[in-house]
Amino acid sequence: MQRVKNFNPGPAALPRVVLERAHAEWFDFAGTGMSVLENSHRTKPYEAMQADAAARIAALYKLPSTHEVLFVQGGASTMFATLPFNALGDGKRARYLVTGTWGEKAAKEAKTVAKLLGQPEPAVHSTKRAEGWAFASVPAQGSVPFEASDAYVHLTTNETVDGVQFDLGGPAALPTVSSPLVADMSSDFVSRPMDLAKFACVYAGAQKNAGPSGVTIVIVDKAWADACRNDIPVIFQFRTAIENRSLYNTPPTLGVYLVREVARWIDEQGGLVAMEAMADHKSKLVYDAIASSAGFFTSPVDPAARSRMNVVFRLPTPELEAAFVKAAEGEGLVGLKGHRIVGGIRASLYNAVEETWVLDLVDFMARFRKLHGH
Ligand SMILES: *Cc1c(COP(=O)(O)O)cnc(C)c1O
Numbered sequence: 001m002q003r004v005k006n007f008n009p010g011p012a013a014l015p016r017v018v019l020e021r022a023h024a025e026w027f028d029f030a031g032t033g034m035s036v037l038e039n040s041h042r043t044k045p046y047e048a049m050q051a052d053a054a055a056r057i058a059a060l061y062k063l064p065s066t067h068e069v070l071f072v073q074g075g076a077s078t079m080f081a082t083l084p085f086n087a088l089g090d091g092k093r094a095r096y097l098v099t100g101t102w103g104e105k106a107a108k109e110a111k112t113v114a115k116l117l118g119q120p121e122p123a124v125h126s127t128k129r130a131e132g133w134a135f136a137s138v139p140a141q142g143s144v145p146f147e148a149s150d151a152y153v154h155l156t157t158n159e160t161v162d163g164v165q166f167d168l169g170g171p172a173a174l175p176t177v178s179s180p181l182v183a184d185m186s187s188d189f190v191s192r193p194m195d196l197a198k199f200a201c202v203y204a205g206a207q208k209n210a211g212p213s214g215v216t217i218v219i220v221d222k223a224w225a226d227a228c229r230n231d232i233p234v235i236f237q238f239r240t241a242i243e244n245r246s247l248y249n250t251p252p253t254l255g256v257y258l259v260r261e262v263a264r265w266i267d268e269q270g271g272l273v274a275m276e277a278m279a280d281h282k283s284k285l286v287y288d289a290i291a292s293s294a295g296f297f298t299s300p301v302d303p304a305a306r307s308r309m310n311v312v313f314r315l316p317t318p319e320l321e322a323a324f325v326k327a328a329e330g331e332g333l334v335g336l337k338g339h340r341i342v343g344g345i346r347a348s349l350y351n352a353v354e355e356t357w358v359l360d361l362v363d364f365m366a367r368f369r370k371l372h373g374h
Pocket of ligand 1: 010074075102156158160184186205208
C-alpha cells in the first residue's frame with residue numbers, strides 16, 4: 001500500500017493512528033457487535049461516544065460551562081446562513097471583517113438573510129485589493145469602527161484559499177470587541193490554544209483539521225443562543241441543538257466518531273500547545289524555503305498575516321506552477337495546486353501533515369528551483 005504525502009486543503013489528511021483505530025473497530029464499535037455506521041444514535045454506546053467527543057473538544061480548549069459544543073450537518077457554508085437567521089433582530093446591524101474568499105461568502109449570505117428578516121444590511125470591511133493577490137492582510141488595528149450596538153462581529157480566523165490568518169497578538173491580532181464575536185474557524189480549528197469563551201459562536205467544518213466532511217462543530221455561548229430568534233424553523237435554531245445535545249435529529253454519526261478519535265490523538269500528542277508548535281515549525285520550513293529562493297518562490301501575503309495552515313506561494317509563471325504541481329505529484333507530494341479562484345501553489349499543513357512530508361516538500365522545492373535555473 002502506497003500512502004501519499006497529502007497536502008490537500010480539505011477534505012485533508014487524517015492522523016494515521018485515527019484511521020487505524022477506526023479500522024480496528026470497523027465491524028464492532030464499542031462492543032456492540034456492529035459498526036458505528038449501523039448503530040442507532042439513540043443508544044447508550046453512541047450517546048456516550050458523542051458526549052465524549054464534545055467533552056474532548058471542550059477539554060482541549062479548556063472551555064467553560066457557559067459554552068456548549070454542538071455537532072451539526074451542512075458544513076460551514078450552511079452556518080453562513082444559520083448564523084444571521086439566529087442572530088439578526090431588533091434592527092441591529094451585523095459587522096463582517098472580510099479577509100478572504102470564505103468571509104466574502106459569509107457576508108453575502110448575511111446580506112440575503114438580513115433582507116429576508118427586514119433587518120439592516122450588514123456592514124462589511126473587506127481587505128480585498130483591486131490588483132494582484134486579492135486578499136493579503138487582515139484589517140489594521142483600530143481601522144474598523146466597531147459599535148457596541150453591532151448585532152455581532154463575524155470574522156474568519158484563517159482564510160483557507162487566500163492563506164491569510166489572524167494572529168493572537170501583534171499587528172494581525174484578533175480584534176477585541178464589546179459585541180458578540182463570531183468566527184468561522186473551519187481551517188484552523190484545534191490548531192492552537194485559544195480562549196473560545198470570548199466568542200459568542202465559533203463554527204468549523206471538520207474536514208480541514210478536525211475530522212471528515214459531513215460534520216460541523218459549533219461552539220456557542222448558551223446565554224447568547226438563548227437570546228437568539230425563536231421565530232425561525234426549530235431545525236435552524238441553535239437552542240434546538242443545545243437542548244437536545246445535538247440529537248434532535250440524526251447526527252452525522254461516523255463523522256462525530258472520527259472527530260472524537262482526532263481529539264483523542266491531539267490530546268496524546270500534547271494538546272493544542274503541541275499542535276501550535278508543530279504548525280509554527282512546519283509553516284516556517286516552507287516560508288523559509290520561499291524566503292531563501294532568491295525570488296523564484298514568492299508569498300503574496302503580508303508577513304504578519306501569513307497562515308500557518310495554508311501556505312500559499314507563486315512561481316514566476318503559471319506554466320512553472322503547473323509543472324511544479326505535476327513533478328511534485330510524481331514524488332508522492334499531492335494536493336499542492338492552489339484554489340481555482342486564485343491559482344498558484346497552496347501547501348495545507350494541518351495537524352495530521354507529518355513533519356517529514358514537509359521536509360520532503362522543501363527539499364523538492366529546492367531541487368525544482370535549481371532545475372529551472374535559479
Ligand atoms: C472549507 C471552508 C468553508 C466551507 O466549508 P463547507 O463545509 O464546505 O461548507 C468555509 N469556511 C472556511 C474557512 C473553509 O475553510
